Amino acid sequence: MNLDRYKNLKRQNRETINLNPIQRGGVIPSEAKKAIYEFWDGYSICDFCHGRLDEIDNPPVRDFLNDLSEFLNMDIVRLTHGAREGKFIVMHALCKEGDYIVLDKNAHYTSYLAAERAKLNIAEVGYEKEYPIYKIDLERYKEVIDELEDKNKSIGLILLTHVDGNFGNLNDAKKVGKIAKSKGYPFLLNCAYTVGRMPVDGKKLKADFIVASGHKSMAASGPIGVLAFNEEFSEVIKTSKRYPIKEVEFLGCTSRGLPLITLMASFPYVVNRVKYWEDEIKKTRYVVDELEKIGFKQLGIKPKEHDLIKFETPILDEIAKRDKRKGYFFYDELKKRGITGIKPGVTKEVKMSVYGLEWEQVEYVVNAIKEIVNR
Numbered sequence: 286m287n288l289d290r291y292k293n294l295k296r297q298n299r300e301t302i303n304l305n306p307i308q309r310g311g312v313i314p315s316e317a318k319k320a321i322y323e324f325w326d327g328y329s330i331c332d333f334c335h336g337r338l339d340e341i342d343n344p345p346v347r348d349f350l351n352d353l354s355e356f357l358n359m360d361i362v363r364l365t366h367g368a369r370e371g372k373f374i375v376m377h378a379l380c381k382e383g384d385y386i387v388l389d390k391n392a393h394y395t396s397y398l399a400a401e402r403a404k405l406n407i408a409e410v411g412y413e414k415e416y417p418i419y420k421i422d423l424e425r426y427k428e429v430i431d432e433l434e435d436k437n438k439s440i441g442l443i444l445l446t447h448v449d450g451n452f453g454n455l456n457d458a459k460k461v462g463k464i465a466k467s468k469g470y471p472f473l474l475n476c477a478y479t480v481g482r483m484p485v486d487g488k489k490l491k492a493d494f495i496v497a498s499g500h501k502s503m504a505a506s507g508p509i510g511v512l513a514f515n516e517e518f519s520e521v522i523k524t525s526k527r528y529p530i531k532e533v534e535f536l537g538c539t540s541r542g543l544p545l546i547t548l549m550a551s552f553p554y555v556v557n558r559v560k561y562w563e564d565e566i567k568k569t570r571y572v573v574d575e576l577e578k579i580g581f582k583q584l585g586i587k588p589k590e591h592d593l594i595k596f597e598t599p600i601l602d603e604i605a606k607r608d609k610r611k612g613y614f615f616y617d618e619l620k621k622r623g624i625t626g627i628k629p630g631v632t633k634e635v636k637m638s639v640y641g642l643e644w645e646q647v648e649y650v651v652n653a654i655k656e657i658v659n660r
């Protein structure tokens with residue numbers, strides 16, 4: 286065993302402009318960094334615990350969960366280890382083995398895994414239009430539900446990915462919420478890419494459940510997630526027969542320690558930043574407009590309604606054929622300019638986000654990419 290390898294652990298790309306869409310919303314502000322120094326011991330959050338995480342008053346976890354409910358316009362909030370755990374909890378609590386869940390074709394792999402772990406079947410809702418838009422045909426939810434009902438299949442849950450992690454397409458959740466309501470099925474909205482980045486109002490969107498991701502979109506250290514739901518589904522928080530204070534689906538307590546401390550410490554910052562969502566969209570559209578001038582082609586819904594951008598980049602592919610670094614030239618050249626987060630070696634398609642960057646940084650990124658391509 287070489288224990289030396291654990292000494293002086295250093296993050297390679299700490300001071301760079303990171304364009305990785307799954308990381309941009311999880312960058313923590315300085316107030317959260319300060320809180321880390323107060324609470325870095327393992328169970329530090331439990332100094333004044335009387336048996337359950339969500340009831341801790343010092344630090345103010347209980348108040349925080351109430352504030353989160355208000356922020357999301359949902360009745361009850363609990364913490365999870367991530368969006369994926371939230372999805373599994375809902376499926377496990379609500380569905381019985383063999384039930385169907387109806388979900389969109391852009392659903393994250395963790396939605397499929399959660400369903401598999403809960404021993405459920407899947408019925409997919411496909412695209413209204415495939416390449417290059419990949420827009421989900423939301424009206425199809427009704428038809429898929431009807432088809433399952435005609436075959437006497439038991440449906441346990443309707444799931445929609447609010448914004449998917451592949452194309453960054455924003456779905457009109459209310460449409461699916463209405464269909465689910467009219468059919469009498471619970472509706473889970475996966476907001477891993479939206480809550481904490483943009484305003485989300487659960488009741489307006491007709492969601493019965495919302496899952497969110499602290500490390501992805503709420504400026505928190507990972508892993509932490511949020512599960513919000515409405516009162517009529519309080520079966521999700523049923524307590525143990527043997528340990529009556531402990532909630533079974535949460536195995537008593539979920540994320541404790543630094544992930545939760547940073548989620549709380551960043552909360553005022555997050556509440557404020559979602560007010561500037563329109564500006565984030567302007568930055569995103571600016572990047573698309575500028576990079577399409579040099580041969581990038583944006584995939585997904587146009588114009589962009591979310592900061593995650595996926596480009597088809599034949600121009601990078603062309604250059605890679607001539608450069609001795611092959612596909613790695615783009616990563617390499619960006620890194621020289623202090624920019625990271627683009628997958629090394631990938632040139633056919635590129636994903637990026639400029640969420641939370643200053644306008645000057647956005648311009649710097651655009652100019653750097655133009656310079657690399659034009660050279």
Ligand SMILES: Cc1ncc(COP(=O)(O)O)c(C=O)c1O
Nearest residue numbers: 367368369393449450477498510
């Ligand atoms: C749409 C979507 N949902 C869920 C997840 C998983 O989130 P978490 O890591 O909080 O489980 C991701 C991660 O990329 C995602 O893109």
